[in-house]
Amino acid sequence: MLSQHFLFFFAMLGAFNGVVAASVLWWRAKGETTQRWLAMLILMIGVRTGKSVTFHFWPEVPFAVLQLGLTACFMIGPCLYFLVRSSQEDPARPGKADRWHLGALLLLVAAVTVLLPYSRNVELWRHTIAPGINYAWLGYLLLTTALVHRHRARLRTSRSGPLLLGALAGIWIIWIAYYTAGYTSYIVGALSFTFVLVVSILICLRLRSGQAPIEPYQDRRIPAAEANVALQALADLMAGERLHLDAGLTLPRLARRLGIPQTRLSQLLNDNNQTSFKQYLTQLRVTEAKALLQQSPAKSLDVVAQEAGFQSMSTFYSAFKKCEGITPAAFRTAAAHS
Incomplete structure (x- = not known):
């Protein structure tokens, strides 16, 4: 019984802290597009893993909770993709293609929510929509990986480079954990988010320790190369x-x-x-x-x-x-x- 309590605590820790971190990042973004996308990405993963933990310990969870978690899962890939895009493109001028892209995603989510609710289409969600969401997530992961590879030269000299690479690697770990859950346990996906989030926080604290809020450059010239x-x-x-x-x-x-x-x-x-x-x-x-x-x-x-x-x-x-x-x-x- 005690082991189940510990399992619940560590699995839900990532979901809870993810929602809190997303809220803080959004509040502190002050219009910064890249930080807003990072907040949305963390929020979507937090909601997704929260649904996983709830379903694992409470199989009779309402269908609305399952649909909310899977909808958040569908948005993880796009949030990651636009996080990288916004850091490499001009956030003040979103392209027409990007607006159509986002509009199509939101329209699809709204249409499925209204026309195909989980409560009335359980088998369709379990056997078609849910697998489709996981493969859409994979598709955006591959698309984002290609985008990072395209901008690899710029990311080497960018302070945001480690953040973007860490986010991409972390999402890959979480996706693989969920995809292989059939061979391990469904709760592994949620635990992987807790692991990724804790490691990310520790790395950020290590990098920020002893540094000023604004990077000083007095008496520290950039090497010629x-x-x-x-x-x-x-x-x-x-x-x-x-x-x-x-x-x-x-x-x-x-x-x-x-x-x-x-x-x-x-x-x-x-x-x-x-x-x-x-x-x-x-x-x-x-x-x-x-x-x-x-x-x-x-x-x-x-x-x-x-x-x-x-x-x-x-x-x-x-x-x-x-x-x-x-x-x-x-x-x-x-x-x-x-």
């Missing part, structure tokens, strides 16, 4: 996605897209690139404006300034003259006669 890799990743990002053309681009947003802390990016530009963030963007925008002036002589200067990412004509004129020594109009005239 590491800086070169990060600067190349920044150059590839800007060349590939042309983020400098967004007039509203900020240092925090660019840091999130690059996957490094804001202070780290600022240090990288100032110490290793000998330029400020504002100067870095200005140079890229002036280069873009020069190309537009040469390629499209008939395009008005207002349009050139807007397409190059400048917020106003006055900023465009002053920045261009400071970088090139002449006005945009003079540059266009010189380019036309060259």
